[in-house]
Structures are given as C-alpha cells and as structure tokens.
Amino acid sequence: MRIGEIVETTSTGFVAESFTLNRPPPLGSLVAVSLPAQDMEIYAVVAYGQTVGLDPGRRAVRRSTEIVFDEAIYHEHPELKHILRTEFGAVLVGYLAEGQVWQHLPPQPPPLHFSVQTVQTGELQRFTDHLLYFRLLLSYNGPVSPLQVLAANVREVYRQRGSDRAWLDAAAREIATLLKNDHEALLTVLYAIDPGEASAIAERRGQL
Amino acid sequence: MPLKLGAVSEQIEHMAQAMVALSPAQEQLLEQAQALLRSTPADALRLKLEQQRQRQVRFPWLVATPHGSLCGIIPAPPAPVDFCVIGIDASSVPPDRHRSVRFYVLNVGYAALTYGRCADAVLDAESQLFFHDEDLYLFPEKRDVPIEGTLLNARMEVESLQTLQKVIQHRAHQPSGERPPTVALRDGPLILWTLQNEPQEVQDKLLHGFLQAMSSLRQSGVPLAGYISYTDSRDVANSLRVWICQELPNECEHCKNSKRDLCLALAKIRDRDLFNFLAIGERSELFASSSQILERYGEHRVDFFYLNIGGEIVRVEVPRWVSADAEWLSLLHAVIYDQSRRSPGFPPYPPALLEAHEQAVITTTERRLIEEMVERALGLHGQWVTRSAKNDSKRRRGI
Numbered sequence: 302m303r304i305g306e307i308v309e310t311t312s313t314g315f316v317a318e319s320f321t322l323n324r325p326p327p328l329g330s331l332v333a334v335s336l337p338a339q340d341m342e343i344y345a346v347v348a349y350g351q352t353v354g355l356d357p358g359r360r361a362v363r364r365s366t367e368i369v370f371d372e373a374i375y376h377e378h379p380e381l382k383h384i385l386r387t388e389f390g391a392v393l394v395g396y397l398a399e400g401q402v403w404q405h406l407p408p409q410p411p412p413l414h415f416s417v418q419t420v421q422t423g424e425l426q427r428f429t430d431h432l433l434y435f436r437l438l439l440s441y442n443g444p445v446s447p448l449q450v451l452a453a454n455v456r457e458v459y460r461q462r463g464s465d466r467a468w469l470d471a472a473a474r475e476i477a478t479l480l481k482n483d484h485e486a487l488l489t490v491l492y493a494i495d496p497g498e499a500s501a502i503a504e505r506r507g508q509l
Numbered sequence: 510m511p512l513k514l515g516a517v518s519e520q521i522e523h524m525a526q527a528m529v530a531l532s533p534a535q536e537q538l539l540e541q542a543q544a545l546l547r548s549t550p551a552d553a554l555r556l557k558l559e560q561q562r563q564r565q566v567r568f569p570w571l572v573a574t575p576h577g578s579l580c581g582i583i584p585a586p587p588a589p590v591d592f593c594v595i596g597i598d599a600s601s602v603p604p605d606r607h608r609s610v611r612f613y614v615l616n617v618g619y620a621a622l623t624y625g626r627c628a629d630a631v632l633d634a635e636s637q638l639f640f641h642d643e644d645l646y647l648f649p650e651k652r653d654v655p656i657e658g659t660l661l662n663a664r665m666e667v668e669s670l671q672t673l674q675k676v677i678q679h680r681a682h683q684p685s686g687e688r689p690p691t692v693a694l695r696d697g698p699l700i701l702w703t704l705q706n707e708p709q710e711v712q713d714k715l716l717h718g719f720l721q722a723m724s725s726l727r728q729s730g731v732p733l734a735g736y737i738s739y740t741d742s743r744d745v746a747n748s749l750r751v752w753i754c755q756e757l758p759n760e761c762e763h764c765k766n767s768k769r770d771l772c773l774a775l776a777k778i779r780d781r782d783l784f785n786f787l788a789i790g791e792r793s794e795l796f797a798s799s800s801q802i803l804e805r806y807g808e809h810r811v812d813f814f815y816l817n818i819g820g821e822i823v824r825v826e827v828p829r830w831v832s833a834d835a836e837w838l839s840l841l842h843a844v845i846y847d848q849s850r851r852s853p854g855f856p857p858y859p860p861a862l863l864e865a866h867e868q869a870v871i872t873t874t875e876r877r878l879i880e881e882m883v884e885r886a887l888g889l890h891g892q893w894v895t896r897s898a899k900n901d902s903k904r905r906r907g908i
Contacts (some may be wrong), residue, residue: 359901363853
C-alpha cells in the first residue's frame with residue numbers, strides 16, 4: 302500500500318510526505334520503495350515523523366476552545382488539511398535485487414517523488430531473518446536517537462512477526478553484541494524492547 | 510549604515526511623549542463625538558447632506574449618508590449550519606521599466622472554505638503573465654497609458670473578481686444539495702477610489718470589467734463584501750462635521766462657528782474609534798459612501814457598515830444589491846462574525862482571507878525565479894534581456 306511520496310533523498314535515507322495527515326507510519330516500521338526499472342526493492346526503517354505547516358514560515362497556533370478541541374478542530378477549520386503536512390524520515394537498511402536480500406546501503410538513493418509503501422508480512426519476515434541491518438540503524442543520525450529507532454524497530458518487527466519470541470531473543474543477542482562496549486546504551490535498548498515480561502529482562506540482564 | 514539611527518531614535522522618543530500627552534485629550538474628544546453621534550437625528554442629517562449635494566456644494570472630505578439611525582446596533586445573527594466562504598486576494602509582479610522586456614504577472618489566490626456537515630476546503634491560485642500590447646497599455650493602438658501603479662492595482666481588482674466568478678461558476682456545477690449558502694469576501698475596499706483622479710476614458714476601461722464581474726456575481730446569487738481591517742476612514746465623523754457646520758463645509762478658514770473646536774476635533778477621529786461602543790459581533794447600521802467614483806457604479810453603488818469582530822472594528826463594504834437584501838446582509842454579517850471566531854489569531858482576521866492571501870502572495874524567491882525564467886526563455890531564442898544602467902549598477906553595487 303502506498304503511504305507517502307519521497308520529497309528529500311540521500312544515500313543514507315529519505316524524507317517522505319505522508320498521504321495521511323497526523324499519521325505517519327509507526328516509528329521503527331519497515332517500509333519499501335519499488336524501482337521496477339531496476340527490478341529492485343529498497344528497504345528503510347521509519348526513524349521519525351512530524352506534522353508541520355506546509356509553509357515553513359507559518360507556525361501552528363492554538364485553535365482549541367472550550368467546546369472545540371482535538372478532532373473537532375479539523376472539522377471547524379477545514380483549511381488545516383490543506384496547509385499542514387505530515388512527513389516521516391526513514392533510514393536505508395538494505396534492498397532486494399536479483400532475488401537476494403542485501404543488508405547494506407543501496408548503490409543509489411531512492412528517486413525523488415517515488416512512492417513509499419508498506420511491507421507485507423512475508424517480505425518483512427524474509428528481510429528481518431537477518432539482523433545485519435541493526436548496524437545501519439545504529440549509525441543513523443537524526444532527530445530521534447538511534448537507540449530508540451533500533452528499539453522501535455525491534456518492537457514493530459516482533460509484533461508484525463506475530464510475537465516471534467525466538468526472533469526477539471536473537472535480536473536482543475545481536476544488540477548485546479553491538480553494544481557490548483556501552484552498558485548504558487545496551488540497557489536503554491533492552492528496556493525499550495521489553496515485551497512486558499519483567500522477568501525476561503531480569504533474565505537477560507543475568508546473562509550479560 | 511547611512512541611516513542615522515541616533516537622530517531617529519531621539520525623534521521616536523519625542524513622538525512617544527507627544528502621543529502619551531495627547532491621549533487623555535483624545536479620550537475626551539471621542540466622548541464628545543460619540544455624544545454627538547447619539548444626538549444627531551439621522552433624517553435631518555440625510556436631508557442636510559442631500560440639500561448641500563443639490564446645491565452642488567463640494568465637500569472637502571468623504572461623507573457618509575446614513576440609511577438608518579446613526580448609532581443603531583444590530584447584533585450578529587446566527588450563522589447557518591452549512592455555509593461556504595470564498596476569500597479572494599491578489600498580488601503582482603509589476604512591469605519594470607528598467608528592463609528591455611515589458612511584462613507583468615498577476616496572481617489571484619482564493620480559499621473556498623465550506624463549513625458544516627460537508628466541511629471542506631479548496632485553496633488555490635490563478636497565475637497569469639501579461640505581455641501583449643493590449644495587456645500592457647490601456648490604449649494599445651496608440652501604446653498609450655501603460656498599465657502600472659494605480660492602474661495595475663485596478664487591473665488586479667478586475668482579475669480578482671473575474672477569478673472569483675470562475676470559482677463560483679465551477680461550484681455551480683455541483684449538485685444543488687451540495688451547495689450551501691455562499692458569501693464572497695475580498696480583501697480591501699470595493700470602492701476603486703484610486704481611479705478617481707484618472708481621466709474618464711481610463712475609468713471607463715477599468716471599471717467596465719470590474720462592474721461586469723460584479724453583475725455576474727449578482728446573477729450567481731453570491732453576496733460580495735470588501736473587508737477592510739484597521740480602517741482609516743472617517744466618513745461618519747465627517748458627516749457629523751457637516752451636521753454641526755453652519756457655513757459651507759469648504760470654507761473652514763473663515764469659520765466663526767461656536768462648535769469650531771469640536772469640528773476640528775472630529776477631523777482627528779476615525780470611524781473605527783467612533784464606533785467602539787459596538788459589542789463583539791454587533792454591527793452599525795448601513796451608510797452610503799459619497800466617493801465620487803461611485804457615480805459610475807450604477808446598481809453596484811457601495812454601502813458600508815462597521816462591525817466589531819472582537820479586538821477590532823472593521824469596515825465592510827457591500828454593493829447596493831447586497832445591502833438592499835436583508836437576507837444576504839444578515840448572512841454576510843453572520844458569516845463574517847463566524848469567521849472572526851474561527852480565526853487563529855487575535856485580533857481576528859477571516860481565515861478565508863488569510864488563506865487567500867497565502868495563496869496570492871508572490872515571494873522574493875518566486876519573483877527572482879520569474880525573472881530568471883523570462884531571461885532563459887528569451888536567451889534560448891537568441892534575445893538577451895538588457896537592463897538600464899541604473900538598475901544594473903544597483904544590482905552590482907561595486908565598490
């Protein structure tokens with residue numbers, strides 16, 4: 302499903318304008334850009350989202366009243382949907398070419414104005430079976446800390462893979478390897494990927 | 510930095526002191542003026558203005574003839590559940606006489622905001638570049654009267670109304686059930702008073718298109734209003750001066766009237782201050798403008814009223830076919846007040862006009878881009894744009 306259009310692109314990531322106001326794709330989710338001419342699919346992880354004025358010179362101001370607030374504001378001010386834009390940034394994590402998945406930067410940045418699409422479960426499973434792309438996520442430099450982007454990605458993938466516990470354990474081990482020299486950073490990620498079972502965290506801490 | 514800020518700053522301080530010293534006196538004068546507004550019988554004032562007009566007394570100032578009482582108050586009626594406001598605004602890239610190629614660009618922005626059950630918005634602009642002789646000169650066959658300055662502004666007003674008409678016509682193709690009551694707002698006056706000093710044939714040329722567009726709007730069933738924020742007009746205050754004047758209003762230097770001081774005080778009072786007794790949402794009664802150019806407006810002669818939109822008294826100008834229709838007038842009043850309540854800022858400003866302005870505005874970058882595009886297009890055809898030495902030296906600013 303098409304969810305946005307690329308409005309800025311570089312070798313390491315892109316910014317896309319979301320088709321839905323105020324609803325960028327979830328932080329950490331895997332998205333794709335199709336390049337049929339090259340028979341290539343570029344994968345990226347959503348690293349931040351924001352809603353701002355279409356004109357960078359116009360700042361949003363308070364619109365709510367005692368009786369008009371939240372969603373009703375958009376009904377009372379129909380112009381808002383035309384003067385606001387939601388955009389999201391994504392970090393490139395790999396690509397599919399000649400039937401093979403590669404977890405390194407694609408040879409070229411995805412083209413400007415191309416569509417950003419959601420990734421089907423099968424495709425997501427195939428891509429995330431390998432975890433080398435975590436390294437690219439950790440080298441990301443943007444408004445959200447790379448640790449939080451990585452953690453958000455782990456949470457999203459875990460959910461989309463149907464609460465795949467074996468995958469989560471593998472992910473945690475990979476993260477432990479990558480962050481072995483930074484104990485605080487490691488704990489930050491592990492706490493953030495905790496699926497809600499406190500004992501699992503304690504258990505993992507014990508193993509470290 | 511050649512501007513001597515030190516000297517200016519000293520003068521700014523003097524100005525501030527003078528204004529502060531004047532404030533209590535101004536307050537008193539305003540009270541006197543408002544008392545006069547309340548005590549002046551509208552019928553008698555109307556009669557006096559009419560008599561003087563018949564005697565062809567030329568008023569030195571613009572005066573307003575009241576349609577109703579002078580200090581009447583009309584509260585805001587409720588806005589309909591479903592309605593649409595179309596705001597229109599325009600801007601231009603004027604012709605540059607320092608450039609070898611002559612052209613101008615008009616950009617008319619509009620915002621059609623629909624409220625209620627089918628809330629929606631259409632924000633867009635119509636941009637056009639004009640370069641033919643018939644666009645550049647009012648009398649192209651003689652290449653006479655170039656369209657620039659005041660005339661370009663008038664041309665822009667004509668273009669605005671024509672664009673507005675197109676937007677309304679486009680909406681007319683929608684099923685009637687989806688067409689709620691609609692009003693059109695223009696940023697600025699409907700009285701093209703800047704044309705007043707132009708020769709009659711110039712006025713004829715420009716007013717023809719403007720009035721024709723107004724006729725089309727009337728046929729479309731959409732009331733039109735000109736919205737003037739922070740109005741400087743003194744028409745009603747001037748009428749009060751005529752009322753207390755016992756001589757001829759154009760012979761002030763020989764005046765021996767006992768109310769001379771009050772008359773001179775009235776000259777300093779703006780209508781927006783005079784009508785500051787209006788509560789939020791309330792409007793004044795209607796007044797007819799005496800602007801000379803209106804003699805040529807026919808059925809579109811302009812009336813106006815003042816309206817407190819909360820934080821500001823604005824002047825709203827309407828053609829006679831709107832002011833004579835109680836239902837349209839009431840719809841306009843309700844919708845403008847409703848717009849003020851939806852305004853994101855304070856003092857409020859109608860969102861339809863704000864968004865129309867945003868669509869109309871041409872940024873400095875865009876202006877430069879147009880210039881570059883013209884130069885490139887001509888260059889591709891082997892013709893280079895030359896500039897005057899003055900313009901060129903200002904651009905280079907060599908040391």
